[in-house]
Amino acid sequence: MITVGGFNTSMDELIQLEELSLGKVHRTTGVQAYPGGKGLHVATGIAALGEPVALVGLIDRGYRTTFEDWLGARGVAFHGIEIEQPIRTCFAIREQSGRITEILEAGPEIDSRIEGELLATFRKLADASRVAVLSGSLPRGISEQTYAKLVESLGTRCIVDASGDPLRHAIAAGPFMVKPNRDEAERWLSMPIDGLEAAAAAAQRMAYEGIALVVVSLGDQGALAFSHGVCLHASVEIDACINPVGSGDALVGGMTVGLARDWSFEATFRLGVACGAANALTGETGFFRREDVEKLFPLVKVRTFPFSR
């Protein structure tokens, strides 16, 4: 089994507009709402590839049935820790041009009792798993060291996809894999990442902190992966980018499956990049079709990135 900690669950609203102009009144051309949060997308991606997966996250009474039904239908065992306050809403505004603007609510503040339940549930499941994933922002009220402490205390290989201080602390704790995007890697390095060379340098520096596998996702430039002195670049062309929100989560889901199956570095990375691209082919946020992944997998161009510093 694989366990995903996607503690700060959300309802994701995808709002479609002709064009966004700051300070103006807008009328929508479409609105869709989906259960969301980075960890939830990672878990549904893992399930879509056929691996048993559990997701641990917050839930409120109003949305419990929606989440359980939605996740159950996708093959994810949901361990929702119930809170009194509503879970957060995250908005993605998609303009006709395809440009996307995200507005993310911080979410409810939780107390020590809920934190205890959340972490105990995650630890128990993760300890019995082949791989554990910690993904997304932490709920307010939880220490920024939480991911780091979990990484240190678990006997399972851990993958962390986070940002800011939770990422910084987690990197210092030495998880098996981290997957920052360009912005997150820039914040960690306090330096701009203006191309593949700089992304490779960032990945190498993270790896030197004691991380076996570092992947930096770079949007339409693909992704770079660094492991045991080898740097790979991978990308794949797709016909139309419909909704790229959640592509990083899909990449993490695919790589988690590759790791759980003990695939090679190259095959694991290829699967991750195929999943990330497949995610952009559907309108639903953080969702891909397995058949798209199967079509894209052989088309992903993976090459050794000539890099030495």
Ligand SMILES: O=P(O)(O)OC[C@@]1(O)O[C@H](CO)[C@@H](O)[C@@H]1O
């Ligand atoms: O605040 P977090 O957890 O870091 O990110 C939340 C979020 O942007 O991540 C997903 C897309 O990757 C969406 O479900 C959600 O809106």
